[in-house]
Amino acid sequence: MQTFTNETIDLTLLPKYEEVVLEKPHPNYWKVIIINLSVFLVIFGAFATSVLFLDESFTVNKWYLAGGFAVLAVVLFTLYRASFKKRGFALREKDIIYKHGIIAETTTIIPLNRIQHVALAEGAVSRIYGLATLQIFTAGGASGNVNIAGIAVEQAKTIKEALVKRIDLVEEQTQHA
C-alpha cells in the first residue's frame, strides 16, 4: 500500500478549464452552415409562398411578408455566424472540453474516464468538404453528451482512436482493481 497522503488542495492552483485555448472548427464548416441554412430557407420559403398563394388576402401584404422573410434570413445568418465564432474544443490529458451556443455560451467538459463510447457522423454536406461530427456519449443521457461538428475527418478519426484507446485502458484498470 502506498503511503497515505491527504494534503490540502489549493483551489486556485487547479488547472483551469476556462483558460484552455480552444481549437476552432474548420473554416470550411462555415460553408457547410451556409449551405444547410440556405437549403432550409429555400424549402421554408417555397412552402410558405405556396400556402400564402392559396389565400387572396395575403397577396396584398406580400412585400411585408417578403421583408419579414429577409429579416428572418439575416437574423438566422447573424446568429449562426456568432455561434460559429463561439465554437471550440480542446482535448486535455484527462478530459475533453467543448464550447458552443447560439445566445448563451455553454461549455461542457467530459472526463475521459466517464466516456461510454465515441461515434463519428458525417452529414451529406459536411462530407463534400471532408468534415465530420465527433459524438461523445456518457451515461449522463442526451443532455450530458457532446457533438463536436466541423472537424476534418482525419483529425476526427485520430481523436476518436485516442479516446477509444483511453476508454479501453480505463476499463482494463477497473477490471484489474
Place this chain on the structure above:
Amino acid sequence: MPNLDFSKPQRQSAVGIIALIAHSAQKVIRATAIPIFIFIIKAKATELAYVLLGAFILLVISAVFTYLSYLKFTFFLDEEKQEFIVNEGILNRTLLAIPLGKIQQININQSFLQKLVGVHSLQIDTAGNDGKEVSIKAIDHQIALALKERLLNGRIIAEAAKNESIEAERPIIPFIKISTSTLAKVGLTSHYGSSLALLVGFTYAVFHNIKDLLKAFDTDNGQVEALIEKGFNLASIGILVIALLVVLLLINLVRTFIKYYNLQISKHKNSLLISSGLLATKNTLLSPKKVQLTTYSQNYFQRKLNMLNLELKQTEVGNQQDGEEVRSSNLSLPGCSKAEKDAILELILGKLQSENLLLKPNFRFLNLPIFFKAVLPVAIFFVLLNFFNELKPYYPLAIAYFFLTGLMIFISFKNHRLTVNQDVIIKKSGIWDITNEHLLPHKIQSISTFQYPWHKSVDVGHVDLHTAAGVVHFKFGNYTQIKQLVNYWLYQVESGDKDWM
C-alpha cells in the same frame, strides 16, 4: 427439495406453469374483452357461439405456447466465465449471457397471481452500454433467494456460496420498518399532483368509455353531457371541491397502501433489501454504490409530522446505440423519520464532512420567472379587460394570481441552494415540497457551465451536473465561484479511481 445447483441448466418452477398460463390467459382476455363485449351486444345468438368458441381456441393456443416456452426456457450460471446464461424461445432460440459484473439490481417480485400459486419472479437489471433485462417469471422463493445471492456475490467461490445460502435463511432483521399509521400520514400529505393527474385521467377514461358503450347501443343522444351539466347545476362548486379533495386523499391513501404496505428495509451484507406491497410484494436488493442520486423531500405538513420521503435514483439510460431508451429505476422510501434518513444516507454516501460551502443564487434568478409567469399573464389579462367587459368581475382574481405567483417564485429563489464540501454536493430546491439532492462528486458524468452575454459584466452563470440518474442544475450563481468548483469537481473525478457504478 429445490435444486440449488446453478451450474446445470434448469427450468422454472413446475407449479409456476399455472401462474404463467394464467398470466398469458389474462393478457389474451384483456386484449379481446372489449371487442367481444361489443360483439356480444350487437350479435345474434348463433354468431355468439362461434365467437366464444374462437376465444376459447385462442386461450388454448396461448396456453400451449406458454407451456412450450416454459419447456424451452432454461437458465444457468457459468462459473468459469462468470456469466448468467438464459436460453429461451420456441422456434427462434435466444441465448442471453449476462456478465455478473454488469448486474445492477435484482428484484424478486410477486404479483397477485403468483401469490396464489406460491411462486416469485426474478428480474435482473443491467446497465451501461447494453440495457439488457432478463426476467424469470416463475421461480421458487428459496431458489430465487439463493440465485440472487449467487449472482450478486458472483466472484465468491462455490464453497463460500454454500455457507452463504445457509446464512441467507437466517431471518433478516429489518432496521427500518414503516408502520401503518406512518403510511396513512404519508398518504395524506404527499403526491397531490400525481393523484390529481390520475383522477383526471380516470374521469376522462370513464366518460369516454361510457360514451363508447352508449354508441355501441346506438343510444347516445348526449345523455352523458346532459347528466354532467345537470350535476354542475345541482351541486354548488363548494361541495364539488370538497368532494374532489376527499376523493384525492382517498386515492392517495389507497395508492400508498398498495405500493408501500409493510415497507421494510434491511441490511444484507453490502446491500439494502427493500420489500413492500399489499397485493403484490416487491423485493428489491440494491447495492448502495450503484445509487447515483440520493434525494429526500419534505413539505410543510411532513415537517410538522417529522417525516421525509427518501428517493434513491439509479441509472437512467438504457441503450444509447439504439437511440435513447430511458428507463428510470427509482426507489421511493416514504415516511422515514429524520434519524432513519440519516442512517440510510450514511449507508449510501458514507460519513460526511460537516464543513460546507454554501452557494446562493443572484437576485436575477427572479427576473425571468416573474416576468413570464406573473407580469406577462396579468398584463395580457388587463389588455383583454379593455376589450371584453365580461372579464371585469375576475380582476381581483388576477391580482391574487399575481401576488401568489410572485410569492411562489420568491420561495423557490429562497430555497435554491447548493452546498458543497469535499465529499458531497447537495442541491436544495422546491416551493412546497423542499427537495435535497445528494450527489457524490465521482458520480458526475459530465459538467456544463453556461452564461448569457448580458450576465458577463455581473459575473452570473449556471452549472449543470449530469449524472446517470438525471441532471442537477444550479442557476444564477457567482460564475467565478462556479468555475472554481467545476475545476475542483473535475479534479475529483479525474484524479480518483472510484468507479461510478
